[in-house]
Amino acid sequence: MTLTRDPAPAGQQAPDGLVxxxxxxxxxxxxxxxxxxxxxxxxxxxxxxxxxxxxEGVAPLSAYGEVVRGVFGRTRGLVxxxxxxxxxxxxxxxxxxxxxxxxxxxxxxxxxxAGALAGTAWATVGPLPGLPAxxxxxxxxxxxVLAGAAWSGVTAWLQSRFGASVVITSLLLNYVAAAVLAWxxxxxMRDPGSFTPQSRQVGDAALPDLPGTAIxxxxxxxxxxxxxxxxxxxxxxxxxxxxxxGANPDVLAATEARPSRTRLWVLAVAGALAGLAxxxxxxxxxxxxxxxxxxxxxxxxxxxxxxxxxxxxxxLAAALVMAGITVGFDEAERVxxxxxxxxxxxxxxxxxxxxxxDALSRRRLRRREGA
Amino acid sequence: xxxxxxxxxxxxxxxLAIPVAVAAxxxxxxxxxxxxNLGLEGTMLFGALAGYLATLATGSPWIGLGAxxxxxxxxxxxxxxxxxVVRADQIVTGLAFxxxxxxxxxxxxxxxxxxxxxxxxxxSLSMVPLVVIxxxxxxxxxxxLTRTSAGxxxxxxxxxxxxxxALGYRVARVRAAATVAGSALAGLAxxxxxxxPLGLFVQNVTAGRGWVALAxxxxxRWRPGRAVAGALLFGLxxxxxxxxxxxxTQIPYEVFLALPYVVTLLALMVRARRSGTPAALxxxxxxxxxx
Numbered sequence: 001m002t003l004t005r006d007p008a009p010a011g012q013q014a015p016d017g018l019v020x021x022x023x024x025x026x027x028x029x030x031x032x033x034x035x036x037x038x039x040x041x042x043x044x045x046x047x048x049x050x051x052x053x054x055x056e057g058v059a060p061l062s063a064y065g066e067v068v069r070g071v072f073g074r075t076r077g078l079v080x081x082x083x084x085x086x087x088x089x090x091x092x093x094x095x096x097x098x099x100x101x102x103x104x105x106x107x108x109x110x111x112x113x114a115g116a117l118a119g120t121a122w123a124t125v126g127p128l129p130g131l132p133a134x135x136x137x138x139x140x141x142x143x144x145v146l147a148g149a150a151w152s153g154v155t156a157w158l159q160s161r162f163g164a165s166v167v168i169t170s171l172l173l174n175y176v177a178a179a180v181l182a183w184x185x186x187x188x189m190r191d192p193g194s195f196t197p198q199s200r201q202v203g204d205a206a207l208p209d210l211p212g213t214a215i216x217x218x219x220x221x222x223x224x225x226x227x228x229x230x231x232x233x234x235x236x237x238x239x240x241x242x243x244x245x246g247a248n249p250d251v252l253a254a255t256e257a258r259p260s261r262t263r264l265w266v267l268a269v270a271g272a273l274a275g276l277a278x279x280x281x282x283x284x285x286x287x288x289x290x291x292x293x294x295x296x297x298x299x300x301x302x303x304x305x306x307x308x309x310x311x312x313x314x315x316l317a318a319a320l321v322m323a324g325i326t327v328g329f330d331e332a333e334r335v336x337x338x339x340x341x342x343x344x345x346x347x348x349x350x351x352x353x354x355x356x357x358d359a360l361s362r363r364r365l366r367r368r369e370g371a
Numbered sequence: 372x373x374x375x376x377x378x379x380x381x382x383x384x385x386x387l388a389i390p391v392a393v394a395a396x397x398x399x400x401x402x403x404x405x406x407x408n409l410g411l412e413g414t415m416l417f418g419a420l421a422g423y424l425a426t427l428a429t430g431s432p433w434i435g436l437g438a439x440x441x442x443x444x445x446x447x448x449x450x451x452x453x454x455x456v457v458r459a460d461q462i463v464t465g466l467a468f469x470x471x472x473x474x475x476x477x478x479x480x481x482x483x484x485x486x487x488x489x490x491x492x493x494x495s496l497s498m499v500p501l502v503v504i505x506x507x508x509x510x511x512x513x514x515x516l517t518r519t520s521a522g523x524x525x526x527x528x529x530x531x532x533x534x535x536x537a538l539g540y541r542v543a544r545v546r547a548a549a550t551v552a553g554s555a556l557a558g559l560a561x562x563x564x565x566x567x568p569l570g571l572f573v574q575n576v577t578a579g580r581g582w583v584a585l586a587x588x589x590x591x592r593w594r595p596g597r598a599v600a601g602a603l604l605f606g607l608x609x610x611x612x613x614x615x616x617x618x619x620t621q622i623p624y625e626v627f628l629a630l631p632y633v634v635t636l637l638a639l640m641v642r643a644r645r646s647g648t649p650a651a652l653x654x655x656x657x658x659x660x661x662x
Binding site: 180 | 407453457458459460462463464466467468470471472473474475477478481482579582585586589623625626628629631632633635636639640648653
């Protein structure tokens with residue numbers, strides 16, 4: 001057995017290899033500790049949001065009552081929550097896999113666009129017109145998954161071949177993807193019959209609704225992806241390698257797997273899930289690609305993954321909460337005069353409080369352990 | 372192409388490059404000390420809003436620039452507290468801060484004027500003083516990093532924090548100071564954006580320029596002069612893109628939209644191995660015996 005070293009010298013890997021120390025260090029692993037910080041962050045953000053609304057002259061409790069009614073008081077609220085949570089869950093699961101391996105990609109947004117574009121291109125101007133609907137759906141999804149994985153794989157290649165930081169390259173590729181999106185809807189796969197730049201409708205590739213609901217099939221994909229990713233992380237060799245890579249890349253190198261190879265797979269899986277999320281959003285919600293397709297779900301999903309404590313079930317819960325807050329405030333804004341940015345402030349505060357609380361709780365643990 | 376590179380395009384390129392250049396110079400200082408500040412975009416936004424509101428209140432864009440500088444330093448103090456003192460993860464903290472800034476500045480901006488009326492324009496500075504500021508900041512950052520012992524200590528904190536610590540320098544303090552200074556410049560950059568020819572604040576006015584500045588720092592291999600050159604290149608691409616949008620040409624304008632990022636990616640491929648990345652970039656420093 002030979003000790004294969006990664007091509008890049010250790011120093012240059014620092015941005016990706018060592019960043020996560022604070023993220024994964026001595027953490028409170030008890031169930032209470034896992035849930036307490038995110039919940040306190042949520043509570044704190046809601047309190048600050050309430051204070052803001054009170055300053056604005058809106059009674060916070062009745063406003064929050066309207067938020068809750070907006071989600072649970074009507075079928076539409078639950079449907080919208082599930083629909084908004086769908087891409088967040090898929091994207092955040094991919095980020096979960098990557099961050100557990102301490103591969104800090106922030107390229108989910110670009111991979112999401114890449115998957116959506118490739119899937120839409122296959123479905124609308126693809127080489128095989130006239131496929132039966134189920135075949136078209138499955139093949140478009142497959143194309144989207146491959147495109148997302150390939151887009152993400154570029155960052156892995158840039159790191160293993162040139163030692164370029166994944167953080168930076170994944171970020172840069174988001175902008176390239178945005179430019180490709182702009183070109184694709186304006187020229188590349190534009191609907192010739194449309195005045196505004198947009199693609200054709202995906203038509204038969206559209207996802208059907210789940211029986212008896214107005215929720216598209218993608219939500220089921222998201223729900224199924226949660227136990228799947230959990231099982232892969234817990235039970236497979238790949239999942240084991242992810243954990244070892246996250247704990248100590250040298251140990252992985254000393255066993256049988258090359259860290260750079262595992263990193264490539266990790267990024268490919270993250271990209272595949274992001275690509276899937278992208279086309280699911282097209283086929284389930286928007287129906288076609290437009291300039292306004294990218295709304296930043298790829299960045300919100302990073303938050304969802306962190307709030308979910310990089311655990312699949314936690315990711316699902318965090319995505320539903322984030323989506324629910326969005327939907328509920330949408331409804332509350334119809335009743336009360338609340339600045340539309342309030343919900344964004346509250347969601348952002350959840351993250352700020354979570355990051356602070358998490359770091360503080362680790363610090364307290366370190367102190368207690370006398371490290 | 373003869374219509375592309377007119378004097379007007381070049382002037383637009385400089386105008387678009389100015390805020391990016393100043394933010395990138397600030398981030399060079401921060402990253403050389405070993406702190407990766409992904410909150411740059413958010414800091415620019417806060418600086419832009421502070422600059423706008425201060426100019427609106429006082430009528431002087433110079434006071435606006437000062438307010439942007441101050442707001443940036445305030446953001447830097449908060450970020451330094453989280454990233455250096457509490458040692459929260461730098462990537463996560465920066466991302467969270469930028470997300471927060473996007474919503475918070477929109478919220479504060481909406482409070483600052485009555486809905487229904489257009490937000491008032493502000494007194495704005497011409498290009499000349501702005502260019503002078505860029506040059507002054509460039510020389511100051513270059514001088515600090517290459518000609519002073521403070522600059523050496525700063526680089527030591529980013530390259531070999533343990534060695535700097537052994538020599539008696541307080542790594543945490545150096546990094547906190549570098550974060551505050553870099554963020555102050557980012558805030559100034561945001562203020563220069565709104566107090567310059569734009570003369571207006573709109574929601575998400577920075578539109579990703581902080582992220583561009585972050586990429587430019589890598590492109591520039593952490594050198595101040597190259598950061599400004601990179602900003603000019605970005606400005607040129609941006610101006611070309613804006614110009615091509617209005618004309619019918621063979622070249623899709625999206626090429627220029629992607630060009631700055633593609634060039635940066637290519638630059639990373641050519642010599643990433645000897646890229647000059649500070650060895651301890653984004654690695655929290657824990658004082659004490661080696662573990």
